[in-house]
Amino acid sequence: MNKIIDGLKISSDIKKEIKDEISLIKQRGDRVPSLSIVLVGNHSASSIYVNAKIRACEEVGINVELISLNDNILELELLDLIRKLNNKKSLDGFIVQLPLPDQINVQNVIDSINPDKDVDGFTNDNIGSITSDIKKLLPATGLGVMTLIERYKIDLESKSCAILGSSRNVGAAIAQMLMQREEVTVTVCNSKTKNLKNITKKADLIISAVGKPNLVTSEMVKDGVVIIDVGISRVRDKSKKSGFKIVGDVDYDNVFAKASMITPVPGGVGPMTIASLIQNTLKAHKNNEEG
Ligand code: GUN
Numbered sequence: 001m002n003k004i005i006d007g008l009k010i011s012s013d014i015k016k017e018i019k020d021e022i023s024l025i026k027q028r029g030d031r032v033p034s035l036s037i038v039l040v041g042n043h044s045a046s047s048i049y050v051n052a053k054i055r056a057c058e059e060v061g062i063n064v065e066l067i068s069l070n071d072n073i074l075e076l077e078l079l080d081l082i083r084k085l086n087n088k089k090s091l092d093g094f095i096v097q098l099p100l101p102d103q104i105n106v107q108n109v110i111d112s113i114n115p116d117k118d119v120d121g122f123t124n125d126n127i128g129s130i131t132s133d134i135k136k137l138l139p140a141t142g143l144g145v146m147t148l149i150e151r152y153k154i155d156l157e158s159k160s161c162a163i164l165g166s167s168r169n170v171g172a173a174i175a176q177m178l179m180q181r182e183e184v185t186v187t188v189c190n191s192k193t194k195n196l197k198n199i200t201k202k203a204d205l206i207i208s209a210v211g212k213p214n215l216v217t218s219e220m221v222k223d224g225v226v227i228i229d230v231g232i233s234r235v236r237d238k239s240k241k242s243g244f245k246i247v248g249d250v251d252y253d254n255v256f257a258k259a260s261m262i263t264p265v266p267g268g269v270g271p272m273t274i275a276s277l278i279q280n281t282l283k284a285h286k287n288n289e290e291g
Helices: 006-026 044-060 077-088 105-114 123-130 140-151 173-177 196-202 271-290
Strands: 035-042 063-069 093-096 159-164 185-189 204-208 226-229 233-236 242-246
Touching: 006 044, 006 140, 035 044, 035 173, 035 271, 044 063, 044 196, 044 242, 044 271, 063 077, 077 093, 077 105, 123 140, 123 173, 140 173, 140 271, 159 173, 159 196, 173 185, 185 196
Parallel strands: 035 063, 035 093, 159 185, 159 204, 204 226
Antiparallel strands: 233 242
C-alpha cells in the first residue's frame, strides 16, 4: 500500500466527478453553479490560495468571480457587501478569504453570511449541522480530511485519535465529524495541554491543525501512526527562488519512517479544502435551484 496520502490525487478525482456533473447541467441548458470570492487587501499567501480556488472553479465549470477590496475597508462596508451577496438570487455561494485586517471583526463577518451560501462551512448553523441528522454545508477543511479518511479506507474502529488544535472551524469541527462515526476515541489538544507527547505517543491517528512547523517530531509518535497534517506555514528557504517554502506542523522527513500513512505538505489537506469548497458550491447550487 502506498504510504503517502495523496491529497492532490483525491482532489483531482473529486474535481473530475464535479466537472462531469456540471457538464450535465450545461447540457440541460440550466444555470451553472456560481461562487464569489471576497479578498480584502493583498496578503500574499491569501492571494496564492485565492488564485488556486479560482483555477479549480474554472477547471470544473463553476462560474467564479473575484471581488478584491482595499485593505482599509471598514467593517460596515464589508458587511454591506455581504448583505448584497446574501440577497443575490443568481449567486449560489461565496467566501470571505481570511485573515482579515485588524479593523474587521472576523466573527461579525462570519455571523453575517447566509448559511445557505456559506460554502466554507464557517457559520454556526453549518458547524452545528455536523451533529445533526441533516448535514448542511460542512466546514471545508474537515470535510476534506474526512474524505481522505474515507477514500483511503483508513480503519478507525477502536482506534485513538489525537487532534492538535481546537479552533471552531477546523480542529473542533474535525473532532465532531470523527465523533459522529462512533468508533474512534478522540482527544482534542490545545496550547494549554500538558504533556502533549504522552497523548500523541499513544495515538493511532494524529491530525494536526495548529500552524506551527515541527510541532510534531518523531519522538512524539508511535510506530505505524497515521498522520494527517492540516498545518500550512511559510518558512524561509534560501534554496528556493521565492525565498520560502510551505511546510506543515509535522517534521515530515523524520516522522515519515515511523508512519504507516502520512499526508505531505503541500499536496495533502490543502487541495482537499479546495475540493470540498467546490463540493459545497455544487450542493448550495442544488439547494438554491430547489428553492
Ligand atoms: N484562509 C485560510 N484558509 C481559509 C479557508 O479555508 N477559507 C477562508 N475563507 N479563508 C481561509
